[in-house]
Amino acid sequence: MTSRHPSYHGRFAPTPSGPLHAGSLVAALGSFLDARAHAGRWSLRIDDTDQARSRPEAIEEILAQLQAHGLVFDGEVVFQSRRTAHYEAALDRLETMGRLYRCNCTRARLRDWAEQHGQVIGAIGPIYPGFCRRQPAAADERHAWRFQVDDRQRRVADRRLGEVSQQLATEVGDPVLRRADGPIAYHLANVVDDHEMGITQVVRGEDLAPLTPLHVELAETLGLRVPTYLHLPLVTGPDGRKLSKTNQATPLDTRKATDNLRAAAGVLGLDTDVTDRVTVPELLDRWTAEWRDRHAIG
Structure with missing residues (x-):
């Protein structure tokens, strides 16, 4: 039986400094499954406030990678670079306070x-x-x-980690x-956008858990909605470091979508013992049901 939360709204928010890699896919898959398991919305936001780090071609790569892996988002893509006025308004409020x-x-x-x-x-x-x-x-x-x-x-309560303090x-x-040269920090843009998009559940990598108390502090200071958090396990490389674009993580090969999804599902603790002939939609349907059994919100 589907756990219905009609007000559920999740999101995936990559930085377009490069294509998605295995670690990115874990975050995307986990947030997608959580939204689908609760019959909710799943949005895509491009966190491109820092234009010096953003690559226009990476946005197209990310969209193609999500499509190849069956991770279909709802609505239009939200671009932070087009929302500067909202962040400036929040800065003005904080200065007044x-x-x-x-x-x-x-x-x-x-x-x-x-x-x-x-x-x-x-x-x-x-x-x-x-x-x-x-x-x-x-x-x-x-x-x-x-x-x-x-x-x-x-x-802050986390659905997987417990209390983050x-x-x-x-x-x-x-x-x-x-910053002195103009760009808005991730912290502020993140909490403003999560509120204005109506995000109720933030599902993201565990490396961002240490930022969460600060984000909650900012949101509450501004009188914004505070979502519920679920931080996912990380993918690490041979050196033990988290996979990231800065340490040249290998981009996802869209020709191997099924293999990529199985690897990501394994990191999330899902059952990957399936036949080779299973399709991407079938995998996602199976894991959505499994996620609902394990992680349904009461």
């Missing part, structure tokens, strides 16, 4: 600080020392905008939401 400050710290200054005092590495990277929180940059100086996090423990001030620090 006193939660943003101007930061003119250069990489050289932060590097010198780290060399002299030791760099504190937090859950999502180096923790900002707080220079401009104490004395913000002048409005006429070239500056980035940083978000001032609350000094409290932030707890962080003391944001000491484990994350104040992140940049808009």
Whole structure:
């Protein structure tokens, strides 16, 4: 019996810096199956706020790869690069609330600080020392905008990992939401778009779990909807590192869609003991039913 959640809305949101690889397919398949198992919508969003990293040809590759693997999304593709006005409005609201400050710290200054005092590495990277929180940059100086996090423990429930908990001030620090050269940070664009698209369930790779408390903090500060989260297992290479475009992960071969899907399903713990003659739609139907049995929302 189908677990019906008519308000369910999930999404897959790749960065178009290159084609999808085996790790990307795990995230796409998991989010697709979760949406289908709950008779919900599954949208595609292209996270291309950073145009310097985005490749137009990669978008076409991603669309072709999804189609070849039977992962059909609902509605039109959403492009973050076309939604800058929405992010600017959110920045204006945060500034009005006193939660943003101007930061003119250069990489050289932060590097010198780290060399002299030791760099504190937090859950999502180096923790900002707080220079401009104490004395913000002048409005006429070239500056980035940083978000001032609350000094409290932030707890988020995850459908697979359980509770994800962080003391944001000491484990994350104040992140940049808009760089000095213009691009909007992933953190802000992500929470604004998830809200405005009506996303209720975020199913993505486990490498993004450490970002979740910050994203919830941002969403709640802005008065936006907070989705439910499910973080999926990662695919790692021979060196133990997560497969990614930055470490030259091999692009998916669309001629081997069935084999690719079986490998991804295996990472997700699904039954891959099927005959060689099974079609892609048959595989997806089978795994949708299995996913519903294992991961249905009550």
